[in-house]
Amino acid sequence: MMMRRTLAALLTAALLSAAAAQVELTYWHGFTGPDMPLMEQLIAEFNAQHPDIVVKAEAIPWGNLWQQLEPSVAAGRAPDVVAVNEDVVTGFILRGALAPMTPDALAAADIDPDRFFGPLWDTGVVDGVAYAVPVHSVMVVMYYNKALFAAAGLDPDAPPTTRDGYLAAARALTTDTAGRHPGDAGFDANALATWAAGIVSPWMGGTVAYAFTAQNGVTFVDGADAGYAPNFDSPAAQEMVQFLVDLVDVHQVSPKNATEGSEIDAFRQGKAAMNFNGVWMLSQYAEQPGLDFGVAAIPQFGSERFATWGGSSHLAMPVQRRPDAAKQAAAMTFIGWLTQPEQNLFWTAAGGLPTQPEVAASEGYASNPMSALGESMEGTFVLTGFPFLAQFRGAWDAAYEAALLGDKPVAQALADGVAEAASRIADGLQSLPPR
Amino acid sequence: MALAPPPARRRRRHATGGPAWVPYAYLLPHAVLFVVFIVYPVAFGVYVSLHRWNILSDVQRYVGLEFYARLVTPGTPQFAFFWKTMGNTALFTAITVPALLLSALGLALLLDRPIPGRAFFRAVFFLPTILAVSVMGLTWRWMFENQTGLVNILLDLIPFTQAMPFLTNVGWAWVPIVVGTIWWTVGFNMILYGAALAAIPRVYYEAAMIDGAGAWAQFRHITWPQLNPVTLFALVTTTIASFQLFGQPHVITSGGPLRTTQSVMMFITEEAFSNFQFASAAAMSVFFGLLLLLVTGLQFRMTLRDLGRGVR
Numbered sequence: 001m002m003m004r005r006t007l008a009a010l011l012t013a014a015l016l017s018a019a020a021a022q023v024e025l026t027y028w029h030g031f032t033g034p035d036m037p038l039m040e041q042l043i044a045e046f047n048a049q050h051p052d053i054v055v056k057a058e059a060i061p062w063g064n065l066w067q068q069l070e071p072s073v074a075a076g077r078a079p080d081v082v083a084v085n086e087d088v089v090t091g092f093i094l095r096g097a098l099a100p101m102t103p104d105a106l107a108a109a110d111i112d113p114d115r116f117f118g119p120l121w122d123t124g125v126v127d128g129v130a131y132a133v134p135v136h137s138v139m140v141v142m143y144y145n146k147a148l149f150a151a152a153g154l155d156p157d158a159p160p161t162t163r164d165g166y167l168a169a170a171r172a173l174t175t176d177t178a179g180r181h182p183g184d185a186g187f188d189a190n191a192l193a194t195w196a197a198g199i200v201s202p203w204m205g206g207t208v209a210y211a212f213t214a215q216n217g218v219t220f221v222d223g224a225d226a227g228y229a230p231n232f233d234s235p236a237a238q239e240m241v242q243f244l245v246d247l248v249d250v251h252q253v254s255p256k257n258a259t260e261g262s263e264i265d266a267f268r269q270g271k272a273a274m275n276f277n278g279v280w281m282l283s284q285y286a287e288q289p290g291l292d293f294g295v296a297a298i299p300q301f302g303s304e305r306f307a308t309w310g311g312s313s314h315l316a317m318p319v320q321r322r323p324d325a326a327k328q329a330a331a332m333t334f335i336g337w338l339t340q341p342e343q344n345l346f347w348t349a350a351g352g353l354p355t356q357p358e359v360a361a362s363e364g365y366a367s368n369p370m371s372a373l374g375e376s377m378e379g380t381f382v383l384t385g386f387p388f389l390a391q392f393r394g395a396w397d398a399a400y401e402a403a404l405l406g407d408k409p410v411a412q413a414l415a416d417g418v419a420e421a422a423s424r425i426a427d428g429l430q431s432l433p434p435r
Numbered sequence: 436m437a438l439a440p441p442p443a444r445r446r447r448r449h450a451t452g453g454p455a456w457v458p459y460a461y462l463l464p465h466a467v468l469f470v471v472f473i474v475y476p477v478a479f480g481v482y483v484s485l486h487r488w489n490i491l492s493d494v495q496r497y498v499g500l501e502f503y504a505r506l507v508t509p510g511t512p513q514f515a516f517f518w519k520t521m522g523n524t525a526l527f528t529a530i531t532v533p534a535l536l537l538s539a540l541g542l543a544l545l546l547d548r549p550i551p552g553r554a555f556f557r558a559v560f561f562l563p564t565i566l567a568v569s570v571m572g573l574t575w576r577w578m579f580e581n582q583t584g585l586v587n588i589l590l591d592l593i594p595f596t597q598a599m600p601f602l603t604n605v606g607w608a609w610v611p612i613v614v615g616t617i618w619w620t621v622g623f624n625m626i627l628y629g630a631a632l633a634a635i636p637r638v639y640y641e642a643a644m645i646d647g648a649g650a651w652a653q654f655r656h657i658t659w660p661q662l663n664p665v666t667l668f669a670l671v672t673t674t675i676a677s678f679q680l681f682g683q684p685h686v687i688t689s690g691g692p693l694r695t696t697q698s699v700m701m702f703i704t705e706e707a708f709s710n711f712q713f714a715s716a717a718a719m720s721v722f723f724g725l726l727l728l729l730v731t732g733l734q735f736r737m738t739l740r741d742l743g744r745g746v747r
Contacts, residue, residue: 201602257602261581262582
């Protein structure tokens with residue numbers, strides 16, 4: 001009797017203390033696609049390994065998450081951890097929605113900034129202070145059809161890497177229905193049988209054009225010191241946009257009026273020999289029967305550096321009305337754990353790229369088709385770092401589209417785009433809280 | 436026992452007499468929902484539109500009518516985009532509203548006859564209405580895709596026609612949006628017209644036939660006037676729905692090419708949730724709401740006048 005009572009008391013005490021020590025975290029993320037089961041597995045494993053912390057995750061489509069995050073912070077009902085993307089993170093930081101992470105807090109959670117790809121880490125940093133840790137990374141790559149390369153007499157294992165190399169390969173790969181190549185007498189650009197790669201309209205077209213234009217050293221928007229002045233009408237930017245337009249009109253190695261959708265179809269049908277799109281297209285192309293393709297970094301058309309478009313998701317802590325030290329520590333533990341190499345490697349199975357060189361070089365990653373991208377991952381040029389990304393991006397897409405569709409000459413289109421972006425950014429600056 | 440009044444009388448006394456607040460109690464449930472979900476958000480929207488609104492800031496700076504002034508001041512981005520997208524939306528409305536009313540009426544007239552499989556066809560024409568806009572949009576985008584879409588493959592096969600880059604061609608980009616919208620929403624008005632047609636007393640037609648009226652005369656002088664109330668209802672609801680165009684261009688063209696298919700609702704959403712300019716977006720919403728109210732009021736006046744004439 002006595003022993004049973006003691007046992008019961010002990011059990012109750014144990015349960016009580018466990019309940020008292022257990023911290024409950026809410027976590028909002030937008031991984032609602034095929035990556036959701038993997039995220040759920042990771043959270044379940046974290047909860048199993050950390051009896052003192054319970055993470056309750058809520059998957060919310062990204063667009064809805066952006067709409068809900070700031071109102072939830074204002075209402076004091078923000079989640080403890082949130083995943084935010086590269087195109088909105090700086091805005092959230094500058095508008096005061098995300099809490100900073102001190103170097104001590106980072107160290108305590110075993111988060112080493114040097115472990116990550118530089119541009120990726122910097123995406124979550126404002127004025128030298130870290131606010132968000134990279135957990136997911138994507139970029140624009142080049143898919144190429146090995147059978148079409150071989151048929152055109154090109155090495156199916158050496159896709160072009162330079163502008164000249166691309167033009168030479170593109171001419172060989174482009175044929176009209178009579179088998180003529182661009183430049184041949186009687187070549188009919190309106191009746192293409194196969195072609196190199198379609199230069200497509202925005203959004204994807206603006207993304208790809210952004211990547212190539214960044215290779216000419218263009219930064220698109222100046223830093224905070226210069227009032228975020230847009231600069232994508234520079235001669236370097238004009239040069240690249242003109243080259244892309246010329247791929248259609250002068251070099252005739254792209255069909256006119258290509259869209260992202262028409263090019264995806266054409267690549268799957270074996271008409272387009274190359275396709276510039278995100279790493280997320282891999283599973284669709286892999287499922288296409290009879291399509292023998294490879295993945296490579298996009299070629300370097302620019303003269304200044306290698307660059308491609310990168311997107312990413314980062315884990316951050318929204319600002320709480322009543323900050324709770326225990327919850328903050330637990331949140332950092334969760335963020336630290338989820339961004340460790342082991343978890344990152346597991347996560348890449350969902351289609352994302354490694355967030356850190358160590359994972360990219362690991363044995364476990366070698367079997368992933370994206371491992372062929374190798375060093376190009378270092379060259380990801382992430383469109384981020386200023387709070388008016390939407391304002392810039394809308395104007396850039398419109399300018400590029402006007403140039404591509406022949407609505408305006410390139411210089412005029414870009415000048416109009418810069419004027420539009422400048423007026424919109426000026427608008428945005430006025431509603432930013434003082435820092 | 437014997438003193439108890441019969442139950443029927445008790446009930447009647449309750450229904451007629453009763454305290455004065457009883458009718459209001461019946462109105463209350465709807466009034467609460469109406470205030471919470473309509474009146475309060477609209478009033479709050481007006482309040483937001485008068486401030487430089489930052490949801491995370493403790494103080495919201497009052498700017499008065501600045502954001503409204505921008506909508507009527509050339510040179511501001513709000514002026515440029517609001518009126519451009521407003522024009523796009525008006526164009527869409529001008530095309531789709533007559534098309535949707537006429538096609539719905541046509542289908543309803545065809546299905547008003549006792550043909551075999553009438554219920555089946557009604558169901559088929561109504562079926563697309565239940566689809567989500569994303570499903571409908573992706574379907575029509577796929578049909579009209581440049582080069583690889585079914586429509587273009589057919590245009591290539593048919594002699595003397597050529598493939599048309601619908602999605603990147605200014606003007607033609609409306610075709611997939613308009614065709615998709617008609618296919619998607621015609622069923623609803625068709626059902627309305629169908630019910631109204633069935634309700635027209637047959638004696639009118641019999642009398643007209645005795646007087647020697649032909650099919651057109653019968654339609655012109657009996658069917659059309661009798662349908663007037665339904666036409667007014669369909670006209671108003673279809674116009675409002677068309678002005679609120681959002682999902683179809685969002686999915687099919689993303690507002691392109693060159694922003695020519697971007698609707699005013701798409702721009703307001705962009706201003707609020709991409710640009711985070713809540714006050715500017717709220718001002719545009721209020722302004723747009725007032726415009727819509729004006730249009731609806733005009734329609735009511737015009738059609739009510741017609742209605743009066745029809746009855747006489």
